[in-house]
Amino acid sequence: MSAIDDVFRELRAGGRKAFMPFVTAGDPDLEFTALVLVELARRGANLCELGIPYSDPIADGPVIQASYTRALARRVKLAQIFEMVGRERARLPIPIVTMVSYAIALRHGPADYVREAKAAGIAGMIVPDLPADESEQLAGICRGEDFSLVQLVAPTTPRERALRIARTSSGFLYYVSVTGITGERAALPQDLLDNVRWLREQTELPICVGFGISRPEHVRALAPVADGLIVGSAIVRRVAEAATRPRGQVLREVGDYVAELVGALG
Amino acid sequence: MSSTTSHSSATTDVPDAAGRFGAFGGRYVPETLMRALDELVVAYDEAKKDERFAAELDELLRNYVGRPSPLYYAKRLSEQCGGAEIYLKREDLNHTGAHKINNTLGQALLTLRMGKRRVIAETGAGQHGVATATACARFGLTCVVYMGEEDIRRQKLNVFNMRILGAEVRPVTSGSRTLRDAINEAMRDWMASVETTHYILGSVVGPHPFPLIVRDFQSVIGRETVLQCRRQLGRLPNLVVACVGGGSNSAGMFYPFIEHEKVELLGVEAGGRSSQPGDHASPLSFGAPGVLHGSFSYVMQDEDGQTSDVHSISAGLDYPGVGPEHSFWKDSGRVRYTFARDDEALSAFDALARSEGILPALESAHAVAKAIEAARGRPRDEAIVVCLSGRGDKDAYEVARLRGEAIA
Numbered sequence: 001m002s003a004i005d006d007v008f009r010e011l012r013a014g015g016r017k018a019f020m021p022f023v024t025a026g027d028p029d030l031e032f033t034a035l036v037l038v039e040l041a042r043r044g045a046n047l048c049e050l051g052i053p054y055s056d057p058i059a060d061g062p063v064i065q066a067s068y069t070r071a072l073a074r075r076v077k078l079a080q081i082f083e084m085v086g087r088e089r090a091r092l093p094i095p096i097v098t099m100v101s102y103a104i105a106l107r108h109g110p111a112d113y114v115r116e117a118k119a120a121g122i123a124g125m126i127v128p129d130l131p132a133d134e135s136e137q138l139a140g141i142c143r144g145e146d147f148s149l150v151q152l153v154a155p156t157t158p159r160e161r162a163l164r165i166a167r168t169s170s171g172f173l174y175y176v177s178v179t180g181i182t183g184e185r186a187a188l189p190q191d192l193l194d195n196v197r198w199l200r201e202q203t204e205l206p207i208c209v210g211f212g213i214s215r216p217e218h219v220r221a222l223a224p225v226a227d228g229l230i231v232g233s234a235i236v237r238r239v240a241e242a243a244t245r246p247r248g249q250v251l252r253e254v255g256d257y258v259a260e261l262v263g264a265l266g
Numbered sequence: 267m268s269s270t271t272s273h274s275s276a277t278t279d280v281p282d283a284a285g286r287f288g289a290f291g292g293r294y295v296p297e298t299l300m301r302a303l304d305e306l307v308v309a310y311d312e313a314k315k316d317e318r319f320a321a322e323l324d325e326l327l328r329n330y331v332g333r334p335s336p337l338y339y340a341k342r343l344s345e346q347c348g349g350a351e352i353y354l355k356r357e358d359l360n361h362t363g364a365h366k367i368n369n370t371l372g373q374a375l376l377t378l379r380m381g382k383r384r385v386i387a388e389t390g391a392g393q394h395g396v397a398t399a400t401a402c403a404r405f406g407l408t409c410v411v412y413m414g415e416e417d418i419r420r421q422k423l424n425v426f427n428m429r430i431l432g433a434e435v436r437p438v439t440s441g442s443r444t445l446r447d448a449i450n451e452a453m454r455d456w457m458a459s460v461e462t463t464h465y466i467l468g469s470v471v472g473p474h475p476f477p478l479i480v481r482d483f484q485s486v487i488g489r490e491t492v493l494q495c496r497r498q499l500g501r502l503p504n505l506v507v508a509c510v511g512g513g514s515n516s517a518g519m520f521y522p523f524i525e526h527e528k529v530e531l532l533g534v535e536a537g538g539r540s541s542q543p544g545d546h547a548s549p550l551s552f553g554a555p556g557v558l559h560g561s562f563s564y565v566m567q568d569e570d571g572q573t574s575d576v577h578s579i580s581a582g583l584d585y586p587g588v589g590p591e592h593s594f595w596k597d598s599g600r601v602r603y604t605f606a607r608d609d610e611a612l613s614a615f616d617a618l619a620r621s622e623g624i625l626p627a628l629e630s631a632h633a634v635a636k637a638i639e640a641a642r643g644r645p646r647d648e649a650i651v652v653c654l655s656g657r658g659d660k661d662a663y664e665v666a667r668l669r670g671e672a673i674a
């Protein structure tokens with residue numbers, strides 16, 4: 001059981017849904033990332049995904065790619081990211097989940113990665129380039145540490161395979177809403193609600209939907225069928241403005257945007 | 267590692283069902299792509315069992331590509347070296363001028379079998395892009411090629427040719443603007459288009475089953491060479507040399523020789539300017555096992571797992587990773603890997619031009635450089651085969667620029 005399980009148990013007891021923003025660690029710098037995390041929690045986020053910058057993110061669209069490139073250009077290191085979370089932990093009432101490429105976790109040593117992340121107060125990890133078939137070893141390590149390993153299901157995943165993936169996921173199950181990379185979309189696929197509803201009936205695990213979500217109407221449509229919603233590029237784009245505009249103002253705008261989406265969750 | 271005891275572990279019966287060559291390979295890609303990879307495994311398995319598939323590919327290789335490519339005795343070059351005899355496997359004489367067409371025709375036939383009509387590809391030197399555009403023109407498939415901006419600059423001729431062949435060339439401006447970023451961008455396209463599009467990967471890299479499929483389609487190089495050596499030399503060669511970018515011409519050349527344990531195999535990576543990080547593209551010589559582009563293999567990474575920038579004079583070798591089967595061969599000791607520096611490749615480019623009247627691709631010139639070196643140190647009754655993976659026309663502008671000469 002990680003802090004993620006506790007959050008979903010509480011939300012479910014109250015009949016509520018989770019809002020989960022995504023931010024890139026170190027864009028424009030780690031000090032601002034820390035401020036953003038605290039602000040997101042204050043404005044109603046229930047969990048937060050923290051993107052570990054990676055040089056070759058094939059599942060990411062231009063906005064998140066560019067944020068990773070900027071963070072890496074400033075030489076953000078994994079150890080500094082863990083340090084920052086560890087430092088802010090007392091001010092952060094919500095669980096943090098790292099979104100991290102397997103290239104990074106493997107280079108670091110999967111067991112060390114999990115141990116150090118946990119020591120910093122991080123509750124789990126999403127590894128977008130580690131399909132369930134390849135994740136047995138990491139899943140074993142995570143189980144031993146009560147650290148969540150969140151698996152993903154995509155629109156292209158056959159249903160029988162989706163059930164297998166659901167059985168190996170912990171914390172929650174990440175439903176990728178579109179066939180494609182991350183990035184804001186005007187409209188979400190027609191069959192998305194049906195697919196999430198179907199999966200909802202197959203597993204006890206909370207299901208969170210992400211990729212493409214950016215508007216209050218997306219949130220209103222999905223809230224009835226999902227346990228949580230994930231918003232990435234729309235937030236990363238706003239946070240990135242802190243490189244060129246007054247930081248207090250950017251922080252407030254990010255907060256206002258999150259509060260609007262949280263409001264739409266009902 | 268003792269090479270005599272470990273040779274036996276370099277089996278040809280790889281990869282396993284999970285795409286593993288020993289510890290290497292696998293599939294490290296987003297879930298979105300997994301179904302397409304599974305479908306590709308099935309389509310390829312069925313194609314392998316279908317005699318008509320083999321016959322159709324065979325006919326194309328013979329009458330469209332011009333196979334078998336000759337095994338040519340480079341007499342003057344050998345005499346100048348004063349040692350072992352050097353033979354060239356002339357992949358440069360293939361239609362489109364390199365080995366890449368062997369793979370793209372095979373994968374284009376697979377595309378048709380899977381009922382897909384759109385193809386995407388990445389390219390470095392532009393040879394794989396041209397070979398893909400050619401196969402797509404031949405079969406009436408829509409073709410989009412991703413190419414780094416830096417490579418578009420150094421391989422102008424191929425860019426123009428791809429467009430004439432009806433392909434759309436999309437410049438890639440992210441990261442190092444070379445082959446690695448072109449693969450990223452092709453993968454991102456595939457994430458969104460996977461239901462209607464086949465990704466024709468150009469080397470033995472990427473997630474399973476690409477390293478298997480590309481090796482198999484390229485193995486025609488080594489199979490022909492084994493036969494030609496028996497016929498022309500009356501025996502197998504002592505040494506076989508090939509350049510290693512992603513590793514497809516070398517894998518195709520080496521694979522049929524793996525079981526012939528007496529034949530030495532030498533892979534030549536791009537040694538660039540120096541052995542300093544960032545100055546070369548030699549992951550097998552200087553890198554460590556890690557994940558890049560969906561596969562676990564030797565790679566140039568920093569201590570955090572970020573892919574390092576690499577350098578080579580040759581766009582086709584300018585890649586921080588390498589196919590997983592090469593990592594397997596390296597660790598088993600069956601293949602030895604070394605590197606040739608930029609200046610060595612340029613000297614070999616000149617040497618082959620002057621001695622034999624053959625302009626090699628800069629990629630292939632890396633293999634020629636190490637073959638010349640080996641020939642000098644070996645007796646006259648030994649034979650060395652070099653995979654001349656491509657011709658050098660595409661490199662004329664870049665070589666001229668490096669020499670400070672202006673052409674067109």
Ligand SMILES: Cc1ncc(COP(=O)(O)O)c(C=O)c1O
Pocket residue numbers: 364365390391392393394468469470509510511512513514515516581582583627629630655656657
């Ligand atoms: C002529 C030629 N040789 C070699 C290569 C390197 O690729 P590989 O190592 O996959 O054969 C290329 C790649 O563009 C090429 O064009």
